Amino acid sequence: xxxxxxxxxxxxxxxxxxxxxxxxxxxxxxxxxxxxxxxxxxxxxxxxxxxxxxxxxxxxxxxxxxxxxxxxxxxxxxxxxxxxxxxxxxxxxxxxxxxxxxxxxxxxxxxxxxxxxxxxxxxxxxxxxxxxxxxxxxxxxxxxxxxxxxxxxxxxxxxxxxxxxxxxxxxxxxxxxxxxxxxxxxxxxxxxxxxxxxxxxxxxxxxxxxxxxxxxxxxxxxxxxxxxxxxxxxxxxxxxxxxxxxxxxxxxxxxxxxxxxxxxxxxxxxxxxxxxxxxxxxxxxxxxxxxxxxxxxxxxxxxxxxxxxxxxxxxxxxxxxxxxxxxxxxxxxxxxxxxxxxxxxxxxxxxxxxxxxxxxxxxxxxxxxxxxxxxxxxxxxxxxxxxxxxxxxxxxxxxxxx
Amino acid sequence: xxxxxxxxxxxxxxxxxxxxxxxxxxxxxxxxxxxxxxxxxxxxxxxxxxxxxxxxxxxxxxxxxxxxxxxxxxxxxxxxxxxxxxxxxxxxxxxxxxxxxxxxxxxxxxxxxxxxxxxxxxxxxxxxxxxxxxxxxxxxxxxxxxxxxxxxxxxxxxxxxxxxxxxxxxxxxxxxxxxxxxxxxxxxxxxxxxxxxxxxxxxxxxxxxxxxxxxxxxxxxxxxxxxxxxxxxxxxxxxxxxxxxxxxxxxxxxxxxxxxxxxxxxxxxxxxxxxxxxxxxxxxxxxxxxxxxxxxxxxxxxxxxxxxxxxxxxxxxxxxxxxxxxxxxxxxxxxxxxxxxxxxxxxxxxxxxxxxxxxxxxxxxxxxxxxxxxxxxxxxxxxxxxxxxxxxxxxxxxxxxx
Numbered sequence: 001x002x003x004x005x006x007x008x009x010x011x012x013x014x015x016x017x018x019x020x021x022x023x024x025x026x027x028x029x030x031x032x033x034x035x036x037x038x039x040x041x042x043x044x045x046x047x048x049x050x051x052x053x054x055x056x057x058x059x060x061x062x063x064x065x066x067x068x069x070x071x072x073x074x075x076x077x078x079x080x081x082x083x084x085x086x087x088x089x090x091x092x093x094x095x096x097x098x099x100x101x102x103x104x105x106x107x108x109x110x111x112x113x114x115x116x117x118x119x120x121x122x123x124x125x126x127x128x129x130x131x132x133x134x135x136x137x138x139x140x141x142x143x144x145x146x147x148x149x150x151x152x153x154x155x156x157x158x159x160x161x162x163x164x165x166x167x168x169x170x171x172x173x174x175x176x177x178x179x180x181x182x183x184x185x186x187x188x189x190x191x192x193x194x195x196x197x198x199x200x201x202x203x204x205x206x207x208x209x210x211x212x213x214x215x216x217x218x219x220x221x222x223x224x225x226x227x228x229x230x231x232x233x234x235x236x237x238x239x240x241x242x243x244x245x246x247x248x249x250x251x252x253x254x255x256x257x258x259x260x261x262x263x264x265x266x267x268x269x270x271x272x273x274x275x276x277x278x279x280x281x282x283x284x285x286x287x288x289x290x291x292x293x294x295x296x297x298x299x300x301x302x303x304x305x306x307x308x309x310x311x312x313x314x315x316x317x318x319x320x321x322x323x324x325x326x327x328x329x330x331x332x333x334x335x336x337x338x339x340x341x342x343x344x345x346x347x348x349x350x351x352x353x354x355x356x357x358x359x360x361x362x363x364x365x366x367x368x369x370x371x372x373x374x375x376x377x378x379x380x381x382x383x384x385x386x387x388x389x390x391x392x393x394x395x396x397x398x399x400x401x402x
Numbered sequence: 403x404x405x406x407x408x409x410x411x412x413x414x415x416x417x418x419x420x421x422x423x424x425x426x427x428x429x430x431x432x433x434x435x436x437x438x439x440x441x442x443x444x445x446x447x448x449x450x451x452x453x454x455x456x457x458x459x460x461x462x463x464x465x466x467x468x469x470x471x472x473x474x475x476x477x478x479x480x481x482x483x484x485x486x487x488x489x490x491x492x493x494x495x496x497x498x499x500x501x502x503x504x505x506x507x508x509x510x511x512x513x514x515x516x517x518x519x520x521x522x523x524x525x526x527x528x529x530x531x532x533x534x535x536x537x538x539x540x541x542x543x544x545x546x547x548x549x550x551x552x553x554x555x556x557x558x559x560x561x562x563x564x565x566x567x568x569x570x571x572x573x574x575x576x577x578x579x580x581x582x583x584x585x586x587x588x589x590x591x592x593x594x595x596x597x598x599x600x601x602x603x604x605x606x607x608x609x610x611x612x613x614x615x616x617x618x619x620x621x622x623x624x625x626x627x628x629x630x631x632x633x634x635x636x637x638x639x640x641x642x643x644x645x646x647x648x649x650x651x652x653x654x655x656x657x658x659x660x661x662x663x664x665x666x667x668x669x670x671x672x673x674x675x676x677x678x679x680x681x682x683x684x685x686x687x688x689x690x691x692x693x694x695x696x697x698x699x700x701x702x703x704x705x706x707x708x709x710x711x712x713x714x715x716x717x718x719x720x721x722x723x724x725x726x727x728x729x730x731x732x733x734x735x736x737x738x739x740x741x742x743x744x745x746x747x748x749x750x751x752x753x754x755x756x757x758x759x760x761x762x763x764x765x766x767x768x769x770x771x772x773x774x775x776x777x778x779x780x781x782x783x784x785x786x787x788x789x790x791x792x793x794x795x796x797x798x799x800x801x802x803x804x
Contacts, residue, residue, distance in 0.1 A: 019686050023545050030544040030722040124542070130687040132542030139541075139717075140526070140534030142432040143425050143707045267693055270672045279693075284421050284704035285532040291669055291681075291691035302686035305545040309722075315541075318717035320432040 002031060002312045005039035005062045005093075007084055008075025009046065009055070012098050012125070015301025016072055016308075017051060023305075030309040038068055041084075059084050063091040070311050072304055073097040082106045089117045094316065096307035098125035098300050104199035108212045108324040115323070120316040122307040127200045128153060130299025131292040132306065133278045137207045138320050144282035146208035149247040150266075150401065153200040155274035155294040156184045156191040157223055157243040162272040165231050165240070171224065183274070194220035194243060197257035201245035204278070205255050208247065209332055212324040213255055217334035221258025230398055233345060233377065234261045236369075237400075240269040244401060252335040261345050261400040343381030343402065344388055348395035352376050355392075362391050404433060404714050407441035407464045407495075409486055410477025411448065411457070414500050414527070417703025418474055418710075419453060425707075432711040440470055443486075461486050465493040472713050474706050475499040484508045491519045496718065498709035500527035500702050506601035510614045510726040517725070522718040524709040529602045530555060532701025533694040534708065535680050539609045540722050546684035548610035551649040552668075552803065555602040557676035557696040558586045558593040559625055559645040564674040567633050567642070573626065585676070596622035596645060599659035603647035606680070607657050610649065611734055614726040615657055619736035623660025632800060635747055635779065636663045638771075639802075642671040646803060654737040663747050663802045745783030745804065746790055750797035754778050760793050 006013045017037055020027065027035055039062045040046075040055045049055075062068055071088040073095055075081050081102045085095045090113070097103065103110070103123045114121035124134045128151070137146070152158050156178065163174045175192065178184035190196045198220040206212040223243055234241040245257040262269040267289055271277035276294025281287050293299040310316040327333050343365070348355050352371045359366040359380040370377040379400065388397050408415045419439055422429065429437055441464045442448075442457045451457075464470055473490040475497055477483050483504045487497045492515070499505065505512070505525045516523035526536045530553070539548070554560050558580065565576045577594065580586035592598045600622040608614040625645055636643040647659040664671040669691055673679035678696025683689050695701040712718040729735050745767070750757050754773045761768040761782040772779040781802065790799050 019545055023547065023686065026547060027545050029724070131690060132538045135541055136534045136538055139537055139712065140705070140708045142711045143421055143429050143704060145425065145428060267669075267672055267677075270669055284425065284700050284707070286695045286698070286701050287693075288533060288695075289691075289693035291689075291693065293688045293690075296688070298686050299688050302545060303542070305686070306542045309544045310541065313720050313722065315717055315720035315722075318715050318720060320711075320715065320717075322431070 002033050002035050002069055003038040003067045004035060004070045004072060004308060005041065005068050006037055006072045006074060007041040007059070007062070008073065009040045009042040009044070010074065011297050012074040012300045012304065013040070013072070015297040016074065016304055019298065019301050019305045027305065027309060031312040033312070035308065035312060038065065059087060063087055068093055070094045070096065070308060072308065073099055074304065075099065076101065078102050078105050082110070085110055085121070086113050089113045089119050089121065092117060092119060094120040094311045096122045096304055096311065098304050100126040100196065100199045100203060104202040105215070107203065107206060108326055111321065111324050120311050122310060122316060122321070123203070124307045125300045125303035127203050128276050128278055128290065128292065129294040129296060130302050131276055131278065131290045131294060132303070133290045134207060135306070135319070136290065137280065141280065141282055141285060142320050144284045146280055146282045147249050148281040149201065149204050149208060149278065150268055151201065151204065151245045151278040152242055152268060152271050152276055153245050153278065153294060154191055154197045154243055155276055156188070158272065158276070159183055159274045160223070161241060161243065164228065168228060170228065171226055192224060193222045194257040197243060197245040201247055201255050201257055205247040205249070205253060206324045207322060209249055209253060210322045210325055211253060211327050211331045213253065213327060213334050217255070217327070219256040219258060219337035221256070223259055226259055229347065230396065233347065237261060237263070237345065237379070239263045241398070242269065249332070252333050254335045254340045256337055256340065259398060261398055263401065266401060338384055338386045341382035341384055342399040343379065344383060345398045345400055346378045346380060346392065346395050348376055348392050349374060350376060358391050362387050404435050404437050404471055405440040405469045406437060406472045406474060406710060407443065407470050408439055408474045408476060409443040409461070410475065411442045411444040411446070412476065413699050414476040414702045414706065415442070415474070417699040418476065418706055421700065421703050421707045429707065429711060433714040435714070437710065437714060440467065461489060465489055470495055472496045472498065472710060474710065475501055476706065477501065478503065480504050480507050484512070487512055487523070488515050491515045491521050491523065494519060494521060496522040496713045498524045498706055498713065500706050502528040502598065502601045502605060506604040507617070509605065509608060510728055513723065513726050522713050524712060524718060524723070525605070526709045527702050527705035529605050530678050530680055530692065530694065531696040531698060532704050533678055533680065533692045533696060534705065535692045536609060537708070537721070538692065539682065543682065543684055543687060544722050546686045548682055548684045549651050550683040551603065551606050551610060551680065552670055553603065553606065553647045553678070553680040554644055554670060554673050555647050555678055555680065555696060556593055556599045556645055557678055558590070560674065560678070561585055561676045562625070563643060563645065566630065570630060572630065573628055594626060595624045596659040599645060599647040603649055603657050603659050607649040607651070607655060608726045609724060611651055611655060612724045612727055613655065613729050613733045615655065615729060615736050619657070619729070621658040621660060621739035623658070625661055628661055631749065632798065635749065639663060639665070639747065639781070641665045643800070644671065651734070654735050656737045656742045658739060658742065661800060663800055665803065668803060740786055740788045743784035743786055744801040745781065746785060747800045747802055748780045748782060748794065748797050750778055750794050751776060752778060764789050764793050
């Protein structure tokens, strides 16, 4: 019998006990033993749960029980998730997590702590829910140099954008409905201001480069300003408006998360509803894309359990996980967002001639695409965000994915 | 230094030496040592290659050299690939392969041989080229029960169908061009008669169920009969015509590879050109799809090298790979193809009333979609292939993916 503990018994934590119970035999194929949840740490009690007698309110019994080999951290947030994870690893227990915030903020320290204590720290469920992108980057692409990552990594906002497109409704209206249905949080900022997407691209970039970028070095563009006009413009460009998290990896790292126009020729444009998609380009393998349920109780719990299996089978010890390191003189550096150049879709309240003149002075490629009722639309590039806003402070400008 | 050998120095074999040379440092991160190709077994010599002095024409020097830990089998075909692989494993060497034919035909024996000799037999590159679907099924979905697999797993035919659609050209014409360009083989039967796709669905099904189906138990439907009319009909149904390899896993296994009409609501319908896509549905994780380059020198070689890294790092010993077993009284059985029911697109040279009458007598759901110039089109289901052809022996009938 292998014993594990869960800290944070919310949606994902509850999914873990469900998966371990339902798919006992499948798990045994990999682990070659039964897996049992011995402790559940939560502030609450769960008197009606079959696990009621395993609930504890402090970390100490878990730390002191040597039979517990592994702890699933599914509490979310930075603190005390970080401290609990460190304590568990110092007590010789591996930790697996679905918590993107703690990995994006403290992944370097947590991986170092795992190494120092001879245990594993795995976080497959932190990006893309049930999509096995992290282990895949670490194993299938181990021999590759990754050059580009593009992801639709936030299901809530992808659902909102899909609804806006299909039903012609406004952002605020669809958001309110999503909140009512429980698809969006009461405080939706982490989703709609791209904070969640930013955390995920920080993690993916760290896997590809070893560099754990600072939160401040990755731009997050909000979805709050997106209108039906923008969505219709994307459709006219044979494209979709998506909240995209991107990294371009060269001598420096360009990483950002913001609404972008994605041409239909890019398969990621076809990912709709709550689904996530992550594409990775690398020198040997070329383009790969992963698609699946980026959130939800069972898919996310399944990804945690896959990590549990990797640890308890012994495989995790041999799996390659890069060390994460904050950028310094020895690593690649983040390119400041105001230095990154984009092609823009532009909608401005001026004359065609005026717009063309201004844009042609600022960039190489300018294409006026429509003029009607005093509104001119253009596609122009490449420009930095600063050039763009200095030039046309009142225009709508949306970045287009190359 | 870790030594390996390559048997079969064609396109993929050559790609392996190229990847190992170019991405030495990346590989070292995983393997923690340098990897060197010590022998290349091929019937030919390669006097201009930097590896000219490592070329051997017999397997014996490889078998006898104890420093060779692993052999990459990239020769293709069943024989002598099977015999060589067995000999290598009996000599204590792990074998990794890109050879779908030998895995589909002898995967059960080869995995047993690996187990008996305490070595690994891995075949990531045998399905989906650079797409890491096999390791992902074995690791990320280890805790899942897989219920459905759908794949566009043959790049050549997907390229032909994409060209037919985009350029309105006939099958024979596009095939001839693809042969000229080297995208299709001189003898194209394995691709266009779905033999290659059948081998790949046999392998994927074995990973999901442990049952290695017999070649004779998996239907392969040719693409030779596909016309522009069929492609246009799919477009009118808001769908694409694709060569699909499928498995439905329940009490029995329905496995087949044939041209099918795939609705645009299914993301696999958007996979075009030489790209491959494989979707897997399972009880915990839900729907996942993998997309990428299903063939080509570097992507396929990269997948072989990923397996090399898994073996040489020590991870492969702990990775779960199911035992493959031929169907028998203790396993799930293949459902005979003539018992599998499908929804069909039907185009017949008769009257609307006649067609409706016949179909309504045979199945529950019948929808006449057009009648023009004596040609009637319908969508009807569910029927077996036998019911369909008994009913309307001269009609065009194409299966529709649910």
